[in-house]
Amino acid sequence: AQSVTQLGSHVSVSEGALVLLRCNYSSSVPPYLFWYVQYPNQGLQLLLKYTTGATLVKGINGFEAEFKKSETSFHLTKPSAHMSDAAEYFCAVSAPHASGGSYIPTFGRGTSLIVHP
Amino acid sequence: DAGVTQSPTHLIKTRGQQVTLRCSPKSGHDTVSWYQQALGQGPQFIFQYYEEEERQRGNFPDRFSGHQFPNYSSELNVNALLLGDSALYLCASSWAARTDTQYFGPGTRLTVL
Numbered sequence: 001a002q003s004v005t006q007l008g009s010h011v012s013v014s015e016g017a018l019v020l021l022r023c024n025y026s027s028s029v030p031p032y033l034f035w036y037v038q039y040p041n042q043g044l045q046l047l048l049k050y051t052t053g054a055t056l057v058k059g060i061n062g063f064e065a066e067f068k069k070s071e072t073s074f075h076l077t078k079p080s081a082h083m084s085d086a087a088e089y090f091c092a093v094s095a096p097h098a099s100g101g102s103y104i105p106t107f108g109r110g111t112s113l114i115v116h117p
Numbered sequence: 118d119a120g121v122t123q124s125p126t127h128l129i130k131t132r133g134q135q136v137t138l139r140c141s142p143k144s145g146h147d148t149v150s151w152y153q154q155a156l157g158q159g160p161q162f163i164f165q166y167y168e169e170e171e172r173q174r175g176n177f178p179d180r181f182s183g184h185q186f187p188n189y190s191s192e193l194n195v196n197a198l199l200l201g202d203s204a205l206y207l208c209a210s211s212w213a214a215r216t217d218t219q220y221f222g223p224g225t226r227l228t229v230l
Contacts, residue, residue, distance in 0.1 A: 004159075032217050043121070043207055043221035044160070051217065090159050094217055102173050103217040104150075107159030 002027040002093045006108035014116045019063075019078040021111050023091030026072065033074040034092040034105060035065055044090065050074065061085070086115045119144060121210050121222035129228045130198050138193040138225045142210030148172070149191040150219060151183060152207040160207055166191050167213050195227075203229045 007022040025031060032051050036044040048059025055067040065076045074091060089112075092105040122141045130136050142149050148167045152160035162175035166185035185191045189210075195202055205226050209219035 036221075041223075041226075043223045044209075045221070046218070049218070092159075102148075102165060102167075102213075104162050104165065104173055104175070105219070107161070109157070109159050 002031065002095060002106045004091050004093050004106055004108035006089075006091050006111050008111055009109065010112045010114060012114040012116065013081045015083055016080050019076070019081045019085065019113065021076040021089050021091075021113065023065075023074045023076065023108060024072055025074060025091070025093040027093055027095055029095045032094045032103060033065075033067060034094065035059065035063070035074075035076045036090045036092065036107075037061075038088040038090065038110075040087075047076070047089075081113075081115050083115050083117065086113055088112050121208055121220050123206075123208050123222040123225050125225060126223070127226045127228075129230065131230050132198055132200060134198050134229075135194065135196045136198060136227060138195075138206050138208075138227070140191045140193070140208030140210075140222060142189050142191070142208075143220050146210035146212055146220070147189050148211045148213045148216060149185060149189065150209045150211070150216075151191070151193045152209065153177070154205040154207055154224070156204070163193070165216070198229045200229050203227060 003026045034049045035047040050067045058064045091108045094103045094105040150165040151163040154160040165173040169185045180196045205224040207224045208222045211219045
């Protein structure tokens with residue numbers, strides 16, 4: 001079984017400030033971890049993913065995330081927020097499905113990032 | 118190279134009716150997954166299709182059914198609509214050997230009155 005907890009349904013930052021979105025996961029097997037972004041009235045776009053290897057993962061638009069197994073965390077950061085970063089962000093955990101081997105992601109409830117001028 | 122496309126964009130139905138949503142996968146992809154995203158929630162997995170067969174299924178009643186065509190496009194059918202079926206329905210495509218990397222379409226917004 002797997003689950004994701006995103007701490008904070010809303011995060012508000014000023015333009016130029018550090019962005020930190022928190023994600024903790026639970027998985028009975030080594031997980032794959034993902035961050036997706038969703039702009040209003042659009043589908044999900046993959047920001048970055050961790051599978052194996054280097055625990056610091058760099059993604060698009062200046063975002064990065066660090067896999068910390070001991071803390072079961074995969075927090076998303078960006079050094080300097082832009083107005084265009086305002087969106088909904090979803091953390092997801094995935095592992096091979098027992099019967100089919102297919103990866104089915106389990107999503108968190110999302111964090112809305114608000115960026116103030 | 119077209120990404121994942123879905124139709125229609127929006128749909129309004131009344132309780133008890135039936136609805137069909139359509140998805141065309143990204144070029145070269147052979148696997149299609151469907152998700153339901155209720156307002157204020159993360160997407161929830163409905164089912165996945167590969168080689169025209171349902172490969173995996175989430176915790177959804179059998180009012181939700183699907184189909185995959187030989188060209189890999191897919192349909193999601195929902196019968197006996199309930200108010201609680203109102204949601205954004207997302208389609209995602211991938212290669213069968215790389216289902217960890219899914220590309221999402223823009224979704225179909227279904228409103229049930």
